[in-house]
Amino acid sequence: MNKTFKIYAVIFVVVMIILALFEVNKTESTDWRKNFKTYQKSPFGLYVFNNEIKDLFKNKVKKIDQTPYDYYTQNKEKGSHNILVIEHEVDTESWNKILEEVSKGSNAMLIISEMPKEISDSIGYYDSMISFKDENVLKLTDTKYQNDFIKLDKFPSGRGFTFIKPGSEVLGKTVEKNNDDQANFVKVKFGKGYFYVHCEPLFITNYYLLRPGNVKYAQDVFSYLDDKETLWFLESNSKSSQFLLRFILSNPALKYAWWVLLGGLALFIFFNAKRKQRIVPIVEPLKNNSVDFVKSIGNLYLQEGDFHDMMSKKAQYFLNKVRMDLLIDTQKLDEEFAKKLHLKTGKPMEMIDEAIGLIKKGQDPYAHVMKEDLVRMNKILDEII
Numbered sequence: 001m002n003k004t005f006k007i008y009a010v011i012f013v014v015v016m017i018i019l020a021l022f023e024v025n026k027t028e029s030t031d032w033r034k035n036f037k038t039y040q041k042s043p044f045g046l047y048v049f050n051n052e053i054k055d056l057f058k059n060k061v062k063k064i065d066q067t068p069y070d071y072y073t074q075n076k077e078k079g080s081h082n083i084l085v086i087e088h089e090v091d092t093e094s095w096n097k098i099l100e101e102v103s104k105g106s107n108a109m110l111i112i113s114e115m116p117k118e119i120s121d122s123i124g125y126y127d128s129m130i131s132f133k134d135e136n137v138l139k140l141t142d143t144k145y146q147n148d149f150i151k152l153d154k155f156p157s158g159r160g161f162t163f164i165k166p167g168s169e170v171l172g173k174t175v176e177k178n179n180d181d182q183a184n185f186v187k188v189k190f191g192k193g194y195f196y197v198h199c200e201p202l203f204i205t206n207y208y209l210l211r212p213g214n215v216k217y218a219q220d221v222f223s224y225l226d227d228k229e230t231l232w233f234l235e236s237n238s239k240s241s242q243f244l245l246r247f248i249l250s251n252p253a254l255k256y257a258w259w260v261l262l263g264g265l266a267l268f269i270f271f272n273a274k275r276k277q278r279i280v281p282i283v284e285p286l287k288n289n290s291v292d293f294v295k296s297i298g299n300l301y302l303q304e305g306d307f308h309d310m311m312s313k314k315a316q317y318f319l320n321k322v323r324m325d326l327l328i329d330t331q332k333l334d335e336e337f338a339k340k341l342h343l344k345t346g347k348p349m350e351m352i353d354e355a356i357g358l359i360k361k362g363q364d365p366y367a368h369v370m371k372e373d374l375v376r377m378n379k380i381l382d383e384i385i
Helices: 001-027 047-056 069-074 092-103 117-123 216-221 246-250 251-276 291-304 305-327 335-347 349-363 371-383
Strands: 063-065 080-087 107-111 124-127 137-138 149-152 160-162 169-175 182-190 192-197 230-234
Touching: 001 251, 047 063, 047 216, 069 092, 069 107, 069 160, 069 192, 069 230, 080 092, 080 305, 092 192, 117 124, 149 216, 192 246, 246 305, 305 335, 305 349, 305 371, 335 349
Parallel strands: 063 230, 080 107, 080 230, 107 192
Antiparallel strands: 124 160, 137 149, 137 169, 160 182, 169 182, 182 192
8 A cells, every 4th residue: 555545545534424423513504495396305495395286176186297388288178177287397398388278268277476577467367576574474365364474583585566458356465564555366367267376385385384374375276176086287397307416416415425425536636646747837917017107198198287177078978978877968068968967876966067167177278277266176086977
């Protein structure tokens, strides 16, 4: 056993011991990311909902791991049914297929916080942020559900509807203190069918379904769908199944072993390459003399005492920056120019007016300019932009 191999072996053992100590002493942390995955048991996964959905829909639910476009292309004779989409990306062609099915008489329940604009326009609503509170309450408008509500106290999305086309029905609202109620669950007629759109998918996640009393709200929401077959379009697993390391990275023990292997390989390459690579000559980079040049030109102007020319060039540079960065026309330095500059920079009008006066003075070839004018102009223009 040579000396180099012994060094690598010692390093590997030390790394393994350190990782083992970290693994023993680490505390489990809760993953609060909003993943909405059916296999995730984290707070914002759909593991509980996925296990209970058969009872919720009386065993009339069918899980589809194809895109709606692929599914409906292969099943063209599908009759009237329910469609369920929960917070995952759907391509445009698939959305068009869903719109087509609803127009024929099917009903679609869309539990999505942010819908593509072209699709929401087709259905007839606009969604956006309506709340920035840390807590809010979701309630249904139907009087028979008035005692069923859910309180969102962990990372609510705060989204709702800012416009709903006439004739649509508001089924649920977001209730907050000191704020007007905002719609977050609507029913929109589309052709022969209906869209049921809910902007807050958190109510069906593990964290909220496992809290006492919250299941009733979820049951009320899904009760609006007719008692017929429901197609639940899940996010396709085709991409993840093609990933060779998915199984390794999904198991903590295998994941740590994989990273240790990569770390050991990196150390081996580092030490091996350090010994064998040839010496790389040091090439000094070219020195940037731009700053020194500018200082030299500035000192030359100061020595000459031509403050008027310096003010003129400073004004020309400032106006060019206003045109390029703020997109303001600088041909006329009038009240309209001052107002636009004030609105885009947020600086006081007094400062803007004083700056315009100094610019005009610098542009006037007959104006008497002093050093104090140049200093004041330079300070004000630098503060504005």
